[in-house]
Amino acid sequence: MMKRNFIVGLTSLFIMSGNVNAQVDTASTRVNPFLESWEGNPYRIPPFSRITEDDYIPALQEGIRRQDEAIRAIVENRDEATFENTILAMENSSEILDKVGGVLFNVVEAHATPRLHEIVNEAAQMLSAQSDKVYMNPFLFRRVKRIKEQKPALNPVQQKLLDDVYREFVLGGAELDKEAQDELMQINVKLSELENTFGQNVLKATAQYELWVEDASRLEGLPEDALRRAAEKAAQKGKTGWLFGLDNPTVMPFLQYVKDAALRKEILDGYTGRCQAGSEYDNTPIVQQIVALRLRKANLLGYPDYASYALQTRMAQTPQAVYDLLDPIWTAALERAKQELAEMKQYRKKTEKYKGEFLPSDWRYYAEKVRASKYALDENALKEYLSVDSVRNGIFYLCKRLYNIDFEQIYDVEFPTPNTTAYVCKDADGTVLGVIYMDMEARPGYKSGGAWNTNYVEQDYDSAGRRLTPVTSIVCNFTPPFPGQPMLLTMDEAETFFHEFGHALHTLFAEVSYKGMHDVPRDFVELPSQIMEHWAFHPDMLKAYAHHYATGEPMPQDMVDRIGKVQTYGQGFATTELLAAALLDMDYHTLKAIAAEDTSAGGALDPAVFESTFAQKRALIPEILPRYRTNYFGHTMEGGYSAGYYCYTWAEVLDCDAFEAFEQSGNVLNREIGEAFRQNILKNGGMYPAMDMFMKFRGHKPDAKALLRSRGLDGK
Numbered sequence: 001m002m003k004r005n006f007i008v009g010l011t012s013l014f015i016m017s018g019n020v021n022a023q024v025d026t027a028s029t030r031v032n033p034f035l036e037s038w039e040g041n042p043y044r045i046p047p048f049s050r051i052t053e054d055d056y057i058p059a060l061q062e063g064i065r066r067q068d069e070a071i072r073a074i075v076e077n078r079d080e081a082t083f084e085n086t087i088l089a090m091e092n093s094s095e096i097l098d099k100v101g102g103v104l105f106n107v108v109e110a111h112a113t114p115r116l117h118e119i120v121n122e123a124a125q126m127l128s129a130q131s132d133k134v135y136m137n138p139f140l141f142r143r144v145k146r147i148k149e150q151k152p153a154l155n156p157v158q159q160k161l162l163d164d165v166y167r168e169f170v171l172g173g174a175e176l177d178k179e180a181q182d183e184l185m186q187i188n189v190k191l192s193e194l195e196n197t198f199g200q201n202v203l204k205a206t207a208q209y210e211l212w213v214e215d216a217s218r219l220e221g222l223p224e225d226a227l228r229r230a231a232e233k234a235a236q237k238g239k240t241g242w243l244f245g246l247d248n249p250t251v252m253p254f255l256q257y258v259k260d261a262a263l264r265k266e267i268l269d270g271y272t273g274r275c276q277a278g279s280e281y282d283n284t285p286i287v288q289q290i291v292a293l294r295l296r297k298a299n300l301l302g303y304p305d306y307a308s309y310a311l312q313t314r315m316a317q318t319p320q321a322v323y324d325l326l327d328p329i330w331t332a333a334l335e336r337a338k339q340e341l342a343e344m345k346q347y348r349k350k351t352e353k354y355k356g357e358f359l360p361s362d363w364r365y366y367a368e369k370v371r372a373s374k375y376a377l378d379e380n381a382l383k384e385y386l387s388v389d390s391v392r393n394g395i396f397y398l399c400k401r402l403y404n405i406d407f408e409q410i411y412d413v414e415f416p417t418p419n420t421t422a423y424v425c426k427d428a429d430g431t432v433l434g435v436i437y438m439d440m441e442a443r444p445g446y447k448s449g450g451a452w453n454t455n456y457v458e459q460d461y462d463s464a465g466r467r468l469t470p471v472t473s474i475v476c477n478f479t480p481p482f483p484g485q486p487m488l489l490t491m492d493e494a495e496t497f498f499h500e501f502g503h504a505l506h507t508l509f510a511e512v513s514y515k516g517m518h519d520v521p522r523d524f525v526e527l528p529s530q531i532m533e534h535w536a537f538h539p540d541m542l543k544a545y546a547h548h549y550a551t552g553e554p555m556p557q558d559m560v561d562r563i564g565k566v567q568t569y570g571q572g573f574a575t576t577e578l579l580a581a582a583l584l585d586m587d588y589h590t591l592k593a594i595a596a597e598d599t600s601a602g603g604a605l606d607p608a609v610f611e612s613t614f615a616q617k618r619a620l621i622p623e624i625l626p627r628y629r630t631n632y633f634g635h636t637m638e639g640g641y642s643a644g645y646y647c648y649t650w651a652e653v654l655d656c657d658a659f660e661a662f663e664q665s666g667n668v669l670n671r672e673i674g675e676a677f678r679q680n681i682l683k684n685g686g687m688y689p690a691m692d693m694f695m696k697f698r699g700h701k702p703d704a705k706a707l708l709r710s711r712g713l714d715g716k
Contacts, residue, residue: 001452001500001635034059034099041414043424043435044457045471046103048414056104056119057126063096064130071140081143081150083158087165090140091515098515101127102456103416109448110439110475111417112203121196128192132185135172144169157513157687164516164686171301171312180300187297191639194290199448199638201281205274206246207445208281211267214241221259223380226250228482246271247444249479252492255364256379268361275631277608283631288605290637292594307589307643314521315650315690319590322646325704326586329649330579332713334619336572341623344370360625367570375569377562379490385559387549388440388478388487391494394545395501398535402674403509404428410435416456416473418443425508434459434508437473440487441480448634451476451496453503453529458518459510472507474500486549491563495536502532509678512685522644524690526651527658528682534659534710537563538668568712573624575711580626582646584614585636589643607631649707654694656706661698 032055033047041047070093077085100123108120134140148166169175173184212234213219219227219242230242230250237243244250244267254267275283291306298309307319316322341358344366348354351369358366371377396407407423413435415422420439427433437456457471476496481487489497506528512518535541539560546555587610594605607630615622628635635641658677662668680697694702708714 001450001503001640032059032062034096034103035062038099038457039462039468043410043413043432043471044469045414045435046099046416046456048103048416051103053113053115053119056100056123059096059100060123060126063094063100064126066096067093067130067134071134071137075137075139075143081146083147083152083154083162086140086143086147087158087162088514090134090165094515097127097130098458102458106454106456106473107416109452109454110473111443111446112448113446117200121193124196125189125192128188129185132172132188135169136174136176136181136185138174141169141174157517160687160689161514161516164519167312171309173301176300184297184300187293187300191290191293191297194286194293195637195639198283198286198290199634201275201283201286202632202634203445203448205279205281205632206449209246209270209274211244211263211270212239212241213244213263216242218260218263219258221257223253223257225479225482225488226253226257229479245444246274247442248449248477249442249493252364253490255361256368257365259365261359261362261365264361264365265359272625272629276629277606277631283637284607287607287630287637291588291591291605294589294642295591295594305590305592307586310589310643314644314647315523316646319586319643322586322650325650325653326579326583326646328704329575329707329713330583330618332708332715333572333575333579333711334621336713337576337624338572338621340367340570340572341621347373358623360623363573363623367573371566371569375562375566377559377566382559382563383488383490384548384550385546385555386489386491386494388489388497390545390547390549391489391497392438394541395498395532397544398532398541398669399505401669402671403505403678404671405433405508407436417475420473432469434470434472436504436508437471439473440476440478442477447475447477449477450634451500453500453507455507458515459507459512460515461513467511470507470510472504474504476500488549491537495533498532498536499529502529505532506682506685509682510685511683512687517687518685520686521690522641523647523650524654524694526648527654527694530648530651531655531658531677534655534662535668537567539564540668571711571713575713576620576624577627579649580615580618580620580624581628581633581635582649583618584611584626584628584630585633585641585645586643587614588630588636652710653704653707654702656710657702658694658698659710660706 033050034055036047038044038046070089074086074089074093079085104116104120104123108116112120144162144166148162154162173181176184213230219230227242230244233243233245234241244254246267251267251271255264258264273279275281277284294306298304298306301309303309305319307322311317311319311322316325341363344363345358347370348358348366368379399405399407405428406426408426410422410424413422416437417439419441420437423436423438425433425436451474453472453474455470455472459470460468462468474497476493478487478489478493503525506520506525510518542555542560542563546560547553548555611626611630614620620626630637633645635645636643641647658681659668662670662673665673676697681693684693691701705714
């Protein structure tokens with residue numbers, strides 16, 4: 001997943017404080033680090049060790065004051081509006097805001113404290129209010145509109161930036177009357193608050209849950225390392241036995257290996273019950289307000305539903321285009337999932353003489369049993385060849401083969417979060433491309449769930465045309481290693497590492513002319529990440545990097561062969577649960593009306609009822625749950641992927657088609673094709689239309705059947 005520098009949930013300006021001098025601490029001569037130049041820092045790395053929690057809000061206040069001055073200068077300029085004195089001047093007005101957002105929102109996601117949660121809520125509203133103030137400024141919009149009407153002689157990149165900025169004004173409410181603008185600003189204030197609260201509730205509910213087990217026999221099947229880790233968690237609480245939480249590195253192995261069906265059900269119920277109606281951190285009323293406010297926002301801006309509004313900046317453009325893509329894949333995936341279910345039931349009947357109800361908590365357990373019986377692939381044995389160091393070295397090897405770049409670990413630099421490493425990336429000629437941080441360990445209660453890539457500092461150019469290097473970061477939630485042992489990854493975790501590194505390459509290779517051109521359509525941004533997954537377990541790659549953590553021996557050939565055979569196993573389930581979440585997201589955001597009150601559904605919009613209705617409409621079998629239930633579906637309810645969870649599948653069509661270019665060449669490590677991918681996709685950011693970039697690389701429009709072929713859902 002790709003996260004931008006900071007969360008912008010357009011809000012109002014009533015919370016703005018006045019003109020505050022944040023440059024110098026009144027108690028000393030200490031200068032706020034955000035108000036200093038970072039250009040002299042090694043690799044442009046922010047001075048993390050000198051930044052305190054007390055620096056963020058004053059720096060934002062000063063950044064807002066300076067941007068206000070810059071915008072005032074633009075609108076009061078009596079010269080004819082031009083690309084340089086308006087569009088570029090706008091770009092350059094947000095330097096301090098970019099710096100603060102680039103640190104604050106990234107740190108709070110990776111290592112939050114209670115105080116940071118308070119700060120980030122205030123900061124998000126301040127930034128959103130400032131965005132409203134800029135994009136609803138009628139005098140500024142008049143200048144932008146005047147430039148667009150003049151049709152000046154601009155190069156394609158400049159023209160796209162102008163078009164994007166103009167569209168941003170329109171989508172931000174610049175063409176609304178004053179009364180509608182005031183309502184929109186109030187909506188944006190509330191959405192910013194609600195989205196932040198939603199995410200904090202999920203984090204708190206996840207940290208709160210505890211499953212205690214005192215009888216070792218009930219944990220039969222759980223790998224030794226997971227048992228040991230659970231025992232250590234219990235010991236930290238001063239108790240004996242085993243303690244389990246809801247972080248992914250705990251839940252997924254538990255569901256996959258624990259024989260006790262009741263325990264599996266208990267932990268899955270805990271996982272899916274987070275923030276549900278009646279719980280301490282109930283997100284139901286928040287979801288109701290978010291969905292309703294987004295619909296009202298879309299209506300104010302002239303769109304029939306929120307998805308139609310949100311898709312204006314994406315490749316899909318319309319909700320119908322999304323459904324047209326997802327529907328046939330859903331049909332194929334669900335049919336395969338039913339076949340997988342029948343196979344697991346038959347296995348259970350044969351091995352356990354059991355014919356009872358098959359629950360969602362049974363799926364991963366019996367899928368693992370069937371996989372082991374069919375392919376004799378022991379994932380615990382496999383992990384011994386997938387240490388985090390081996391996988392990282394494999395990624396570095398791939399980057400060297402495809403792009404002729406190198407990575408060197410650096411130590412004497414600032415670090416943003418605990419247990420983080422840093423690497424400098426260099427091009428073939430030794431030129432520094434940027435720095436990448438890797439923060440891999442789970443920190444329940446401090447770090448958000450999942451995995452993502454984000455940037456602390458974006459690539460830029462100085463006034464002399466010199467490329468300024470970016471600072472990017474990969475954040476994961478892998479299981480921490482035991483003392484004296486390396487971190488060993490599951491297949492899913494190794495694939496996640498490859499995925500997030502693809503996002504990082506998108507940043508490290510960037511040669512983007514203007515700040516505003518870093519933004520890439522949400523349904524295109526996953527292409528650079530998802531294409532990397534194709535190499536993770538390719539035989540040529542496994543031979544290069546998969547070595548036993550203790551002996552250094554390469555992965556045995558028979559294990560490599562079994563991995564190749566198992567690649568499309570379970571894709572019915574995997575695709576169905578993913579698409580169920582994507583379609584659920586789209587259904588929420590294509591609502592064109594929401595009842596003011598519906599007591600039968602428990603309120604204006606009852607997420608549990610909505611999910612049940614969705615499942616019936618889609619004929620989703622009860623043994624499969626959507627990857628996320630509504631009340632902890634952060635991708636969509638926190639705003640980053642609202643009406644956008646489909647993007648992973650849309651981009652998978654692109655990445656599967658793109659990877660076929662390597663396969664068709666007869667060499668998946670073909671440097672010539674790798675260089676073409678770098679030049680046509682990775683270095684360009686959003687400087688050109690996404691479809692144009694893809695077609696320039698591939699020579700044709702993306703073939704949706706490439707996804708079915710890759711996942712083995714094409715019936716062959």
